[in-house]
Amino acid sequence: MKISRILILFAVLITTSLSFAQESEEDESLSLDSGPISSQFDYISKKSGNYRADGVRYEVVKEVNLYKLRENVLDSVRAFNQRAAGLNATISEHETTISSLNKKLEETTSNLAAVTEEKDSMSFLGISVSKATYNIILWTIIIGLFILLGIFVYRFRNSNILxxxxxxxxAELEVEYEDHRRRALEREQKISRKLQDELNKQKKTK
Structure with a gap:
């Protein structure tokens, strides 16, 4: 029985020691000089005393700790405000950059559309027309020229034939004329010979 009581008492002492050591470590980890605001509030709560009056529990906080916590909170608020201001400035800068990029994108898109339109169009007699229209006009002119050439060749051949x-x-007429002239000359010669013969006969008769 005595041994059991001694063991129980020893276990209780060890448990109490461990709990006290853990609380000491927690108290050491809590501070007003470092850590987040939530841990500093925990530090204030740990270091504050309490009492009851009229059935209400009150916490007694050291004034110096309260001022320190107040300064830490204000510092955190100022740091937060500075960070927020920095983020706002970054956001504003990014918005300006995005606006500039959007403007450049619009200009690039407009230039690309102009280049595409210029690429898809041709200048004909100082007038900008689409490639399809230009091709139609060009082939119409070419086909028209071929038709005119065909008509010219056809007329030339007909004229050449004529x-x-x-x-x-x-040539036939000249041959006929020469033949007619030759025959006429022969007749004239025959008539001349006959006339000469008659004249000779008349002379002999006299």
Whole structure:
């Protein structure tokens, strides 16, 4: 029985020691000089005393700790405000950059559209027309020129044929004329000989 009581008492002492050591470590980790605001409030709560009056529990906080906590809170608020101001400035700078990039993008898009339109268009007689219209006009002119060339060749061939026919007719006419002139000359010679013969006969008769 005595041994059991001694063991129980020893266990209680060890448990109490561990709890006290853990609380001491926690108290040492809590401070008003470092750590987040929540841990500083925990430090104030740990270091404050308490009492009851009229059934209400009150916490007694050291004034110096309260001022220190107040300064820390204000410092945190100022740091937060500075960080917020820095973030706002960064956001504003990014918005300016985005606006500039959007403007450049619009200019690039406009230039690209102009280049595409210029690429897809041709100048014809000082007038800007699309490539399709330009091709239609060009092929219309080419086909028209081929048609005119065909008409010219056709008329030239017909004219050449008529010229050859006229030359042939003229050659035939010249042959006929020469033949007629030759026959006329022969007749004239025959008549002249007959006339001369008659004259000679008349002379002999006299």
């Amino acid at each position: 010229t050859q026919e006229a030359k042939q007719n003229l």
